[in-house]
Amino acid sequence: xxxxxxxxxxxxxxxxxxxxxxxxxxxxxxxxxxxxxxxxxxxxxxxxxxxxxxxxxxxxxxxxxxxxxxxxxxxxxxxxxxxxxxxxxxxxxxxxxxxxxxxxxxxxxxxxxxxxxxxxxxxxxxxxxxxxxxxxxxxxxxxxxxxxxxxxxxxxxxxxxxxxxxxxxxxxxxxxxxxxxxxxxxxxxxxxxxxxxxxxxxxxxxxxxxxxxxxxxxxxxxx
Ligand SMILES: Nc1ncnc2c1ncn2[C@@H]1O[C@H](COP(=O)(O)OP(=O)(O)OP(=O)(O)O)[C@@H](O)[C@H]1O
Numbered sequence: 001x002x003x004x005x006x007x008x009x010x011x012x013x014x015x016x017x018x019x020x021x022x023x024x025x026x027x028x029x030x031x032x033x034x035x036x037x038x039x040x041x042x043x044x045x046x047x048x049x050x051x052x053x054x055x056x057x058x059x060x061x062x063x064x065x066x067x068x069x070x071x072x073x074x075x076x077x078x079x080x081x082x083x084x085x086x087x088x089x090x091x092x093x094x095x096x097x098x099x100x101x102x103x104x105x106x107x108x109x110x111x112x113x114x115x116x117x118x119x120x121x122x123x124x125x126x127x128x129x130x131x132x133x134x135x136x137x138x139x140x141x142x143x144x145x146x147x148x149x150x151x152x153x154x155x156x157x158x159x160x161x162x163x164x165x166x167x168x169x170x171x172x173x174x175x176x177x178x179x180x181x182x183x184x185x186x187x188x189x190x191x192x193x194x195x196x197x198x199x200x201x202x203x204x205x206x207x208x209x210x211x212x213x214x215x216x217x218x219x220x221x222x223x
Contacts, residue, residue: 001027002048002158002189007057009043017043019213020057025191027157030184033193034200035210041193044210045160048191049081050074061158079107082151086163088143090135090150096122097131100150107154121149125179141172148179158189165196173199 002025009018017040025031033041046052047059050066059066061077069077090099100121104114122128125145127138135143144164151159161180165173177192177199184190194200200207209216 003060005058030190032207039210082156084161086166088147121153
């Protein structure tokens with residue numbers, strides 16, 4: 001469960017970006033986070049993953065209040081999260097296998113155990129036949145799927161994606177959303193920030209809409 005209670009966020013010298021945001025996301029739910037460019041979607045995702053701290057209010061992940069966590073505990077909390085960004089943040093001097101391997105190697109998982117998990121993650125996103133390819137040789141949609149494989153290889157319970165379909169044409173965007181649906185169906189909590197109107201209109205999931213620092217909760221109708 002993820003709960004925000006009257007969360008406010010101001011960066012040093014900035015206006016107030018979030019002005020008292022409260023919502024709850026159940027375990028295993030898929031939720032869209034919508035709003036115009038600059039509305040604060042990335043800020044809200046960063047607060048969720050404890051990359052940023054609220055100026056005031058409470059952010060609960062499970063039963064942990066992340067505003068009160070000691071810095072030493074934050075790396076453990078982060079292991080719950082898989083993160084996917086619009087610009088992929090792939091390493092272009094490493095092949096696909098090595099890109100997906102990175103989070104495992106950082107956590108000390110290596111050898112045949114790691115290889116099995118890396119290939120399972122590549123398989124889930126349809127890139128098993130590309131493990132030796134360099135990311136630059138992949139299409140935009142494939143690069144985004146590679147970033148998703150890297151995000152899920154550590155089997156996170158929460159998957160956060162920030163504009164994952166932003167640079168992609170409609171068919172690729174549909175593929176990416178289908179992947180997120182598949183992860184939700186196996187119990188992962190998924191939060192996708194997007195201003196892609198197609199993604200929003202075709203989604204049967206709940207959408208949280210940010211506007212002027214405040215949240216409106218929308219229930220999207222089935223298309
Ligand atoms: N580290 C920072 N320091 C100061 N201001 C920031 C910082 N990060 C974001 N902002 C400001 O916070 C506001 C919200 O930014 P944020 O990236 O959260 O919005 P967004 O809805 O994700 O936008 P986009 O869809 O364009 O990515 C913007 O005005 C931005 O300039």
